[in-house]
Amino acid sequence: MANKAVLFYGLESIAEAGITDVGMIVGDTAAEIEEAVGDGSKFGLKVTYIPQERPLGLAHAVLIAQDYLGDDDFVMYLGDNFIVGGITDLVDEFRGSRPDAQILLTRVADPRAFGVAELDPSGQVIGLEEKPEQPKSDLALVGVYLFTPVIHEAVRAIEPSWRGELEITHAIQHLIDSRADVRSTVIKGYWKDTGNVGDMLEVNRTVLEAMERRIDGAVDDASETIGRVVVEEGARIVNSRIVGPVVIGAGTLVSDSYVGPFTSIAENCRITDSELEFSIVLRDSSIRGVGRIESSLIGRHVEVTPAPSVPSAHRLVLGDHSKVQITS
Template sequence: MKALILSGGKGTRLRPLTYTGAKQLVPVANKPILWYGIERIVAAGITDIGIIISPETGAEVQAKTGDGDRFGARITYILQEQPAGLAHAVQIAQPFLEDAPFIMYLGDNLIQNNLDPFLDTFKAQNLDAMILLRPVANPSAFGVAKVDEKGRVLYLVEKPQVPPSNLALVGIYFFDRSIHHAIACIHPSKRGELEITDAIQCLIDQQKSVEACQLEGWWLDTGKKDDLLSANQIILDSYLVGSVQGQLDDQTQIIGRVEIGEGSKVVNSTIRGPAIIGRDCHIENCFIGPYSSIGDCSILIDADLEHSVILQGAQVVGIHQRIVDSLIGQRAQLTAAHRRPKALRFMIGDDCHVELT
């Protein structure tokens, strides 16, 4: 069994951050989104992993994620020159996949469930394909499946105006080698892409065994700022234990579950968890509220924030109004010349310098 993780795409919904970096590397609780998927796959016993990368961000993904040693896996990087669809990604990965069954995992997904039960079902029933589904309030925004009472997939439709059900495709698929023949039979969609839904529909039309399982736990698509902030909140709520390895002065107060990395220094500040502060940060005269993640080597002085994600190397200095629901990019600088009267919300890309006057 192998795995194929898709880590290409332009990430247009997370711009300006994704002008300069891969959306799958944006951190949730100070860990790249992509790594959660790798860890889920390895925990299910799959250690031979291919990662689809793009020309724009592939080098960054490869440099940050490495050869897989840190995860106990072996990673092969596969370049997709153009974003020509999910089925195209499988097509160009065939030399890596060969005839092995595999799991395909979209790299910007986060799920609560372990993959083992789904993998066991796929193997035990000797299926040609299995898809994971989740009921959603807005199925028109997703690929949608119609299934019978036994879980057999009847048909799929991509972003329908009139959805046949409320069951959205999660972005995690299990395939046998028959998917390669199905992809060879389809044509590009109106978007000019080879759609994986068309390939799965081809399997259904050929009377292949295609079934669905429903996720019981949460599923997070982190493609937008608010979705990413929600993911950060859920991960901190679910998994943060709390530990302080940095240096705190006597005026600093820690409330609740807070993680502070090695080399970080916190002076005259209050940190209310769940919250995480990375390594080698400097926090002074600040209030860090719940559901905040501060990346490594960040500097916050005279700042007040909560429910926000601050990426590595960012600086927030002299902002006396509360910052909420914000996403601030790597090495960005946010400063203020004078006090402002209202709460502030930001989405600031990498390497920006913003001064409030």
């Protein structure tokens, strides 16, 4: 998002909340994550990697992290979540009152795609359901949870769901059934689970809207930059029009092109004789001679070029007494 991994925003929020030790659950992409995050020192954190053999559920992640967590209170933060404003206030609230568990909720239009909380009239959590067909509220679980060590007994007590996973909603429900103190906070700010391309583009838009204009790279006299445009050091804009909010990464060349609002282009890319808008382009990719790209996510080391021209022709197999109209 705006040329920074979603995971990094989460790690920065954790550090801002005064947390220093992070156990990171990793799976098949462990090598890539370790390369990107390292020991965590660039975020002011000390990161320990905890391998999970396969995705067996969020409660399973807590289960395998028990030795690391010991008897400490902890935050569980899902790495693909984006929360404007961070979690500092939430952590401070938890430290002050220290319930057995505290969950973060937000109102959504279609709760069926989320874990859903049911509250009593006083606001106490009385039930949780995972992706219910008939939700009892519009309050969806945000991917941030705060727990005391009592959660460890709960994750050991539950059985796998029909998906074969140990669900964190089931573990929290176990706490509720055991009359533990489970509290909730309903957030009113922006939150997104970046689980699909549409969500990623929306978060990218939100982040870009908060940027300030900054031109550290080279923009030639034949080019025009309008509005909140960030051109990182080492980037070059040649004979092009850039309409913000846009961020152009270091070492990227944009030439003879148009880059429109809500677009982030990462480092060492090449955009030539093309038009691009409301899109994300990851590092070391190139787009050459493409008339228009929008609402797109383009990964690393990707090449996008025009398709070879082919003769225009119609190929028909028509039965008897057919009538066909063809627009040339």
